[in-house]
Amino acid sequence: DSGVTQTPKHLITATGQRVTLRCSPRSGDLSVYWYQQSLDQGLQFLIQYYNGEERAKGNILERFSAQQFPDLHSELNLSSLELGDSALYFCASSSAGSGNTIYFGEGSWLTVV
Amino acid sequence: LAKTTQPISMDSYEGQEVNITCSHNNIATNDYITWYQQFPSQGPRFIIQGYKTKVTNEVASLFIPADRKSSTLSLPRVSLSDTAVYYCLVGENSGNTPLVFGKGTRLSVIA
Numbered sequence: 411d412s413g414v415t416q417t418p419k420h421l422i423t424a425t426g427q428r429v430t431l432r433c434s435p436r437s438g439d440l441s442v443y444w445y446q447q448s449l450d451q452g453l454q455f456l457i458q459y460y461n462g463e464e465r466a467k468g469n470i471l472e473r474f475s476a477q478q479f480p481d482l483h484s485e486l487n488l489s490s491l492e493l494g495d496s497a498l499y500f501c502a503s504s505s506a507g508s509g510n511t512i513y514f515g516e517g518s519w520l521t522v523v
Numbered sequence: 524l525a526k527t528t529q530p531i532s533m534d535s536y537e538g539q540e541v542n543i544t545c546s547h548n549n550i551a552t553n554d555y556i557t558w559y560q561q562f563p564s565q566g567p568r569f570i571i572q573g574y575k576t577k578v579t580n581e582v583a584s585l586f587i588p589a590d591r592k593s594s595t596l597s598l599p600r601v602s603l604s605d606t607a608v609y610y611c612l613v614g615e616n617s618g619n620t621p622l623v624f625g626k627g628t629r630l631s632v633i634a
Contacts, residue, residue: 412566443621453567453624466621500566510557510616514566 414515428489435503442484545611
């Protein structure tokens, strides 16, 4: 158990819909990261937050957005969903000064039908 | 982040020692070398991190030569459960630059 909690674990939704994925980082971790992993694809970095502020942005689509709340939990919002958005979405967290040691949650499986 | 190059795949028999080498010619002075392991449908798991020479923990050893342009992850006496993808990452430890994972090395352990 990494200490990073993600919900929901699985969800199925239709094209054009919107979903929200939730992440609770490890206790005390200020950084939260979101990654996307499609079948047979590598881990794609989407976005990073640090203590509520966006710190880095990767290959995140404009249809996707995220935020980190004052209690440090984070949400990833995916809208106007397409079939190609079906993937495993991981959240990870790290403590300050240990950016290379990040702890991943179990992921949220999103299936768009 | 420094670019890394590692083999796409490796096969090994159970009980053997496995060494996975990663090249990172452009490593910077402040960069650390970190290895992760990922099982199917699970998030990557931190294995080991080092800056120079040798680091050992209960899971693996990491060997880093003096020029730091490469590193070798050593897994002693692998078992079937070590079948996974192993990622080598190089970057500073500040957290200012997010980790970008490459394709990793797919290790298959055969009975």
